[in-house]
Amino acid sequence: MKTIAIGIGKNKNIKQAIDIFTDEHNVNIKLIQTDSELVEAILDDEIDAVVRGSLAASGVIKEVKKHFPDISRATYVNGDDHEFLLTPVGIDEGTTVEEKLKIAINCGEFLKKLKKEPKIAILADGRKGDYGRSERISKSIDESEELTRLIKEKTDFNVENYYILIEQALKEDCNVIIAPDGIIGNIIFRTLILVDSWPSCGAITFGINGIYIDTSRDQSVEGYLRSLKFAYSLAKL
Missing domain, CATH: 3.40.50.2300 (Response regulator)
Structure with missing residues (x-):
């Protein structure tokens, strides 16, 4: 038992x-x-x-x-129309490219244990064309592109940079969503799960x-x- x-x-x-x-x-x-x-x-x-x-x-x-x-942690969202890991979700998590790379690898390996193929979406604070609108936005875009490059280099996972277009990532059935940082990830979680009642199993800890x-x-x-x-x-x- x-x-x-x-x-x-x-x-x-x-x-x-x-x-x-x-x-x-x-x-x-x-x-x-x-x-x-x-x-x-x-x-x-x-x-x-x-x-x-x-x-x-x-x-x-x-x-x-x-x-x-x-x-590290990732929230497992599992509705009829969408099933994905959302990360980082702790407000003090995902502050560096290195940390997000580790989280992405953990998520991909976890999905493989569940016999699922990882399809990773990287998010940023703006579209690619928003580069230069502020120092923060440019830094976030740079980091998203670096993270995408590193995941492709170090794994065989399917990964794409969606920049700020989370709706496109979900429409294309990505099963790992990497937010720009834990604060934004936490806000996405609260919006989807606590406001809009998307079903979640909680956050798995790696x-x-x-x-x-x-x-x-x-x-x-x-x-x-x-x-x-x-x-x-x-x-x-």
């Missing part, structure tokens, strides 16, 4: 999701009450998967980085020994249930 640890915070939706999940699956659920217990669960080899749930958990990633310094699914404190019952099912499916792999 698999064991999944999940954080219990102030959002009561998580408890409803747990009730539904345990009715459908033969699984052991361990309830986590604090950030420190959540970190302990992530580091515990006896626990098959950990879901953040509705804990605030502001210090969890910082603490886990002491044990695994190269972690670079650790176990399985940790990071979730929003503001998710619906259905959102938390998807995260539990996602964690369980990964644990069975």
Whole structure:
């Protein structure tokens, strides 16, 4: 029997999701009450998967980085019309080309484990023709082109620079969306998932020994249930 640890915070939706999940699956659920217990669960080899749930958990990633310094996250969006990894989503993540390259490689390798072929879209702060409109925009375009070049050089993944045209990337069924930085990625996540109710399984964490699914404190019952099912499916792999 698999064991999944999940954080219990102030959002009561998580408890409803747990009730539904345990009715459908033969699984052991361990309830986590604090950030420190959540970190302990992530580091515990006896626990098959950990879901953040509705804990605030502001210090969890910082603490886990002491044990695994190269972690990164990508939100798994899985609707009927779109299925993709969105990254970076942490507001302090994806600040350099090197970091985004590592994230892109992690996403591509993860999809391959799921028997899916990576199709990566790189985003920037503007169109290619917007170069020169501001120092920030030019820097972002330069970095997007450098990142695209490096991914092509170091992997066999299908990758294209869509600049600011995220709608085109989604229309062409890209399954990895690399935002210009974690702040923009977080805003995209909140717009799609929390405002427009696109379905998400939460964010998979790369670079650790176990399985940790990071979730929003503001998710619906259905959102938390998807995260539990996602964690369980990964644990069975």
